[in-house]
Amino acid sequence: MAELSQVNAPIYEALRRLRRMRVVPFDVPGHKRGRGNMELTEFLGEDCMNADVNSMKPLDNLCHPVSVIRDAEDLAAQAFGAANVFFMVGGTTSAVQSMIMYACKEGEKIIMPRNVHRSAINALILTGAVPVYVDPDVNHQLGIALGMSVSQVEEAIRANPDAKAIMVNNPTYYGICSDLKRITELAHEHGMLVLVDEAHGTHFYFGDNFPITAMAAGADCASVSMHKSGGSLTQSSFLLMGKNVNSDYMRQIVNLTQTTSASYLLLSSLDISRKRLALSGKEIFAEAVAMAEYARSEINSIGGYYAYSKELINGDSIYDFDVSKLSVFTLPVGLAGIEVYDLLRDEYDIQIEFGDIGNILAYISVGDRKRDIERLISALSEIKRRFGKEGAGLLTQEYINPVVAEAPRKAFYAQKESLPLEESIGRVCTESVMCYPPGIPILSPGELITPEIIEYIRYAKEKGCQMTGTEDLNIERLNVMKLS
Amino acid sequence: MELWFTERHTPNVKFSIKVDRQLYSGNSEFQRIDVFASKEFGRFLTLDGYMMLTEKDEFIYHEMITHVPMAVHPDPKDILVIGAGDGGVIRELTRYNSVRSIDLVEIDELVVEVSKKFLPTTACRLDDERVHIHYEDGVKFIRSCENKYDVIIVDSTDPFGPGEGLFTKEFYGSCFKALREDGIMVNQHESPFYDEDAAAMQRSHKRIVESFPISRVYQAHIPTYPSGHWLFGFASKKYHPVRDYNATKWSMLGLETKYYNTQLHCGAFALPNYVEEMLRDVE
Numbered sequence: 206m207a208e209l210s211q212v213n214a215p216i217y218e219a220l221r222r223l224r225r226m227r228v229v230p231f232d233v234p235g236h237k238r239g240r241g242n243m244e245l246t247e248f249l250g251e252d253c254m255n256a257d258v259n260s261m262k263p264l265d266n267l268c269h270p271v272s273v274i275r276d277a278e279d280l281a282a283q284a285f286g287a288a289n290v291f292f293m294v295g296g297t298t299s300a301v302q303s304m305i306m307y308a309c310k311e312g313e314k315i316i317m318p319r320n321v322h323r324s325a326i327n328a329l330i331l332t333g334a335v336p337v338y339v340d341p342d343v344n345h346q347l348g349i350a351l352g353m354s355v356s357q358v359e360e361a362i363r364a365n366p367d368a369k370a371i372m373v374n375n376p377t378y379y380g381i382c383s384d385l386k387r388i389t390e391l392a393h394e395h396g397m398l399v400l401v402d403e404a405h406g407t408h409f410y411f412g413d414n415f416p417i418t419a420m421a422a423g424a425d426c427a428s429v430s431m432h433k434s435g436g437s438l439t440q441s442s443f444l445l446m447g448k449n450v451n452s453d454y455m456r457q458i459v460n461l462t463q464t465t466s467a468s469y470l471l472l473s474s475l476d477i478s479r480k481r482l483a484l485s486g487k488e489i490f491a492e493a494v495a496m497a498e499y500a501r502s503e504i505n506s507i508g509g510y511y512a513y514s515k516e517l518i519n520g521d522s523i524y525d526f527d528v529s530k531l532s533v534f535t536l537p538v539g540l541a542g543i544e545v546y547d548l549l550r551d552e553y554d555i556q557i558e559f560g561d562i563g564n565i566l567a568y569i570s571v572g573d574r575k576r577d578i579e580r581l582i583s584a585l586s587e588i589k590r591r592f593g594k595e596g597a598g599l600l601t602q603e604y605i606n607p608v609v610a611e612a613p614r615k616a617f618y619a620q621k622e623s624l625p626l627e628e629s630i631g632r633v634c635t636e637s638v639m640c641y642p643p644g645i646p647i648l649s650p651g652e653l654i655t656p657e658i659i660e661y662i663r664y665a666k667e668k669g670c671q672m673t674g675t676e677d678l679n680i681e682r683l684n685v686m687k688l689s
Numbered sequence: 690m691e692l693w694f695t696e697r698h699t700p701n702v703k704f705s706i707k708v709d710r711q712l713y714s715g716n717s718e719f720q721r722i723d724v725f726a727s728k729e730f731g732r733f734l735t736l737d738g739y740m741m742l743t744e745k746d747e748f749i750y751h752e753m754i755t756h757v758p759m760a761v762h763p764d765p766k767d768i769l770v771i772g773a774g775d776g777g778v779i780r781e782l783t784r785y786n787s788v789r790s791i792d793l794v795e796i797d798e799l800v801v802e803v804s805k806k807f808l809p810t811t812a813c814r815l816d817d818e819r820v821h822i823h824y825e826d827g828v829k830f831i832r833s834c835e836n837k838y839d840v841i842i843v844d845s846t847d848p849f850g851p852g853e854g855l856f857t858k859e860f861y862g863s864c865f866k867a868l869r870e871d872g873i874m875v876n877q878h879e880s881p882f883y884d885e886d887a888a889a890m891q892r893s894h895k896r897i898v899e900s901f902p903i904s905r906v907y908q909a910h911i912p913t914y915p916s917g918h919w920l921f922g923f924a925s926k927k928y929h930p931v932r933d934y935n936a937t938k939w940s941m942l943g944l945e946t947k948y949y950n951t952q953l954h955c956g957a958f959a960l961p962n963y964v965e966e967m968l969r970d971v972e
Contacts, residue, residue: 503829503832506833552858553857553858553859554857554858575826576826576828576851576853576854579826579828579829579832579854580828580854580857580859580860582829582832583828583829583831583832583854583857583859583860583862583863584857584858584859586832586859586863587858587859587862587863587866590862590866591862
């Protein structure tokens with residue numbers, strides 16, 4: 206058999222072979238290639254149902270890959286410059302949780318920025334690991350959390366020499382990168398693992414002139430949302446590992462929580478997307494960047510809006526910027542980001558990725574068309590003309606540094622009581638509160654509830670942010686630890 | 690030998706014209722462009738297989754989209770035309786001596802080139818010195834225009850493909866901004882007859898109503914468009930298309946027309962009940 210290369214997609218090829226064999230299915234899934242559920246088949250298409258098959262010898266098994274999945278993972282490793290890669294079918298969430306569960310056992314410390322995704326906080330509840338938060342630097346004008354500064358990481362390492370790992374968000378949702386290389390060196394000098402949440406950085410591995418990737422920086426693990434900029438199906442993701450990670454142990458960790466019936470729709474989408482990016486990623490991302498750059502310059506010429514880019518770079522907490530991100534600061538036109546987000550959808554039939562208090566983010570990818578970019582720019586111009594106000598009266602401070610009182614796991618499982626928002630001030634929260642997207646917690650289990658946080662929650666609700674995480678779906682009440 | 694051009698008007702209705710010969714076929718960055726010659730309709734232009742104009746009935750469309758706003762506005766000097774690379778609207782506009790300048794914004798340069806070469810009936814006045822052609826996306830062009838035009842004519846293709854942006858609220862809002870305080874915008878408004886066209890018509894009407902204080906719809910009979918029953922939108926900041934219409938003044942200009950006349954101007958705004966109802970539903 207010829208040596209495999211990036212033009213191959215072993216899982217996809219195996220599925221095609223299987224289809225040609227016209228095997229009679231007396232196994233699950235029970236829809237039997239769609240015949241048993243015609244309405245679903247009409248909706249999704251016969252080809253799609255045909256590819257929804259179960260693990261079997263010719264298709265390998267994600268829990269214990271020895272043939273085509275193994276080959277596909279090897280090709281992915283080659284493409285990403287990693288020692289090993291796992292295909293993940295539980296979203297990047299499962300990759301983040303696996304990294305943390307690999308690095309830390311109960312009671313062990315992990316250094317991380319507070320603006321991590323909820324999946325990382327949830328992993329702390331699962332493992333019982335104790336977070337040492339590094340407060341990210343904040344840009345007060347834009348109201349967004351930045352990367353971690355090297356000196357703060359150094360300080361955290363010195364104060365917690367027993368920590369097992371450092372987690373880095375790179376890039377952030379807004380496109381901001383930390384000095385990954387230096388942070389990795391520091392961590393390794395102190396025997397700590399480096400885990401990178403690279404959910405928004407798939408394209409760094411394939412395009413030109415992007416910030417450094419986790420693998421190139423020498424990090425130990427990275428979680429990569431192939432379904433974001435990489436073009437695979439929602440919920441499919443990669444876990445990348447460096448040479449010092451024991452991938453066989455990692456596989457056991459992954460299998461603790463991963464399904465035993467991994468979807469071949471997701472697996473083949475990862476396989477095909479990896480092939481596509483490996484073969485033509487450079488052109489694909491050059492095009493996306495060109496569109497983002499064009500949109501940025503047009504939006505900035507409208508006036509009021511600020512579509513930011515590399516000029517923010519400060520050599521430390523904004524060590525680099527991902528120019529494929531189209532993040533726009535909206536407060537100068539007198540509108541909260543979330544208001545612009547809602548207006549774009551309700552008035553102009555344009556759905557963007559998210560709006561927070563001060564910013565919106567439009568996700569630009571190769572699937573975009575120039576004429577849609579023109580629509581987005583014109584709609585922003587119109588929103589300013591029709592709805593713009595004097596900038597006064599808007600909350601500017603977005604990011605609030607938390608006060609950690611208890612480990613997340615201890616708080617989550619503690620005796621608790623439910624209190625109305627106002628009465629909860631001064632107590633320790635046992636649940637998460639976050640705006641979604643971006644899914645970064647305002648409050649996490651174990652954190653002290655302060656008046657500013659309550660004000661922020663009220664304000665965000667009033668502006669129409671979608672809030673999640675609490676037991677009370679209306680977020681009128683919070684669960685707090687019972688006073689002993 | 691029989692050669693027929695066929696356009697699908699709905700999944701269940703087809704419209705065909707017997708073709709004598711094909712004069713041109715080419716692909717631009719945006720679309721496929723074809724010109725045919727036929728016995729019944731003379732030459733005709735199609736974009737991505739959709740009928741744009743025939744020599745036999747183009748006068749109806751071009752007169753109705755041009756003279757209605759030009760006759761209502763008391764002094765139209767600066768005109769913006771979006772789409773219309775075939776030149777038909779320009780031909781009608783250049784007949785007004787009062788017009789000072791015409792900006793023509795066409796996304797596809799090849800449409801203009803092909804029209805100049807094969808469709809002299811419509812493209813005959815594109816060289817008028819008052820005409821300035823901009824090869825650009827209309828959505829983009831108009832974004833930066835403010836208080837600049839008396840009349841805007843949106844001669845778009847259909848609400849899918851390259852003309853899609855010309856049916857959006859952001860575009861209509863930009864047109865509002867680009868017009869002077871007594872400006873008028875007219876647009877190709879699709880047809881009320883077949884379901885899919887009617888839905889597009891309602892959608893764009895809703896968006897225009899939300900963008901302009903005065904918004905009326907008028908009709909014409911265009912044999913080669915789906916169902917033949919076609920609508921135009923009349924959106925305005927100040928003038929009502931019938932109440933503020935000075936028929937005598939327009940007649941004094943002495944323009945000869947084949948379809949448009951001053952009585953038809955008023956009559957065109959009288960719509961069938963089912964169309965009135967569709968419009969009311971979204972107003």
